Structures are given as C-alpha cells and as structure tokens.
Amino acid sequence: MPPYHHGQLRTALLEAAERSLRENGEEQLSLRELAREIGVSHAAPRRHFPDRQSLLYALAETGFARLDEQLRAAVAAAGEGYVPQLRATVKAYITFATDDAALLELMFSSKHRPGAEQVVAAAEPAFTLLYGLIVRGQAEGRLAAGDPERIGLVMFATMQGIATLINTGLARPELLDDLVETAVEQFVGNVKASSVRSG
C-alpha cells in the first residue's frame, strides 16, 4: 500500500507532463490524467500547481533552461571559429525545436501572456547568447552591419521558421543540415565573399 503522501509529486507531475506534452501535445494534456498515471487523486496536483496554466508555465521555464544549456554546449563543442559556432547554434536550436516541438510552442505562447514574468526571465540566458552571437558577428565583419536587433530578429525568425516547417511536415527532417547550411550562407552571404567559409 503506497504511503499517503507521494513525496515527490511536483517532480513527478512535471516529468509526466513533459512526456505527455511530447507525445500528445498541449491540448491533450490533462491534470486528471496525469494524476491517474501517478496514482494520486484528481485534486492532488492542485497543491503544487493552482491551475493548469501554472503547470504549463513551469514546463516553459525548465524548457528555456534546457534550451540555453544545449545552445551553450553546441557553441562550446564547435571550436573557436565564428561560422562554425553560428552553424552549431542554428542547428542546436532547430534540433531542440523539432525534438520538443510542443514544448517550444508552449514556451513562446506562455512567454507573452500577462503575468508570465518568470517565463520571460527564464528565457533571457538563451536570448542573451543569441544576441551576443550577432554582435560578435558584426564586430568581426561576418554579418551585415545594422541594428543588431533587426539582424538578429531575422536570423532568429529563419531558425524558428525552419523548425516550424519541419514540425509541420513541410520540410523533411533529413533536409535539416541542408537548410541550416542554406540559412547560414544567407546570413553571412551579404558580406564580401572572401573568407566567409574559413572562419
């Protein structure tokens, strides 16, 4: 007979929720269903997440943290050169976005809801990383000059869009590397062609 108190219910809920999100998407995620899987009563989750949305917020936060980790790991593994780092970052982002499509969607839809300051804060490290990459690229003459926000947004949009295309089946997953390469060439293609591929 299981003990009255689960003890790790919050963690168990987050894990089950992340799996459910990956397998069935946000719409299908049900607090009562999670409770059944874990073996607690239907109202138990309420002690840890006052409503469904707050569980989703928590998922979004941990999602941003993991995204940041994976981006930094990719940069670290790519060596010193700018273009390899850029390529690795783009690929890591899109890989995250396609492996955890529903989570990423949730991360962004959560981020701009009123009262989601925690989520916004959790998103910052990853954004800071990307922003830094733009600024450095411009400083080194690899990227087009101009407002880093504007350049960065378009780069970011391209990454996000490629992920969306793969997720919606418009692009086959095997195309990932090709699309990343095309995108990177587009980013660095505006500056003089010499040495673009060397760095």
Place this chain on the structure above:
Amino acid sequence: MPPYHHGQLRTALLEAAERSLRENGEEQLSLRELAREIGVSHAAPRRHFPDRQSLLYALAETGFARLDEQLRAAVAAAGEGYVPQLRATVKAYITFATDDAALLELMFSSKHRPGAEQVVAAAEPAFTLLYGLIVRGQAEGRLAAGDPERIGLVMFATMQGIATLINTGLARPELLDDLVETAVEQFVGNVKASSVRSG
C-alpha cells in the same frame, strides 16, 4: 419567433467561428458557444460539422483560399519588377499571418494531420505561387542558384518566423517593414550586388 430552420447555419457557423478564432484563439472556440450566439440548439452544428475538428478543417481551407487571394493581389499591385514583387509577397504573407495569427496556426497544424487531404489541396495554389516566385528569381539571377525547394523553404521559413516573432511579441509590429526589407535583402544579397535594388 424565428423559423424552425435557420437556413444558413453552416455559413453562420463559419463566420462566427472565424471571429471567435480571431478574438479568442482556437482553444477558446466552443461549438456550444457558437450555437448560443447564433441562436440554435447546442447540437445543431453537428448536422454541418460532425465534430469540432471538421469545423476547424473548414476554417483552414477557406483560410488558404483567402491567403492565396491576398498574395496574388499583392503581386498584381506591385508592378513588373522582380524585387518589388518579392517584397510585396513577403509583406502580404506576413500581414496575413499577423492579422489572422490563430487562423494561420490552425491552417498549418490542420494541414499535417492524417486525413486532411482537403486542407492540403486548398493550400496548393498559394504554395504554387510562392514556388513560382523562387524559380523565376533564380532564372532571372536574382536569387541564389540551387535546389528551388531548399531555397524556397528557407525563404518561407524566414517569412513564417518573422510572423511568429511579431505574433509572440518578440518583435514590435512597427518593425514589419524593416524586417521585410532585411529579409528581402538577405534573399537577394547572395548574388552580385549590381542591380539588386533596381528590379
């Protein structure tokens, strides 16, 4: 006293649904709520849409038709030159995507579900238009050479991503023109700079 038969219930449902989608998003759209607004019983919609999903499919279909219309109108209004037409298309796509964000999301999420052949078919004209624009751009030397599918996907991804950024609040709507211009320059920036802006 209203007549027993509404007479235009299907149309009325689609209109109310599109408005509800725009105002409150897909999640909030309720068949019973639509029925109440229109003034029929809660089960009446079932005669026209056997379940909720089939209504969403119908919305997605008309959405693709309207997207195609608006893209063609934009191209027609842009004159003969390639770059102006490209710019107009990109802007028209993003404008549609931001004016009807929830609808666009629905259009794409519907498109890749099993059994959505009607939606896929409805999407074709708009995609054909975009594809033709790529091929023509390459033929005229305005765009980078290479597999049109690959080039087109990245372009399309960029558009889609910009729309997502604006919709999620990551980019302010006032930036639209700037972002479109940055994106277009990125597309045509890979070929020799001469005459890029003249077309």
Place this chain on the structure above:
DNA sequence: CGACATTGTTGTCAGCGCCTACATTGTTGC
C-alpha cells in the same frame, strides 16, 4: 399527397478544470 432526406430540438453521457470540505502526515514550540 405521402415517403423520405434534411435539419433542427431535447436529453444524456463522460471528461475536464476548478472549488470546497475533510483527512492524514510532517514540523515546530512549549
């Protein structure tokens, strides 16, 4: 005009999120 398909209505079901009341367990101050 009568058979039949179409398009409505009413009633019911299970599942959901959210809420309240209550039970059990862990913790802390006397």
Place this chain on the structure above:
DNA sequence: GCAACAATGTAGGCGCTGACAACAATGTCG
C-alpha cells in the same frame, strides 16, 4: 512528548465541453 499548525493528500460536486441518441419539424420529389 505532545499540542498546534502547515503542508499535502482525498472525496465530492459544480458548470462547462464534445459527442451521441431519439425525436420533431421542414423541404423535396415521385
């Protein structure tokens, strides 16, 4: 060591939803 209290679980219920079945009104056509 135990009483008070906070934390965390259970049980039950509310109103909402989508889906379904049985029935009623209406339009259509032989």
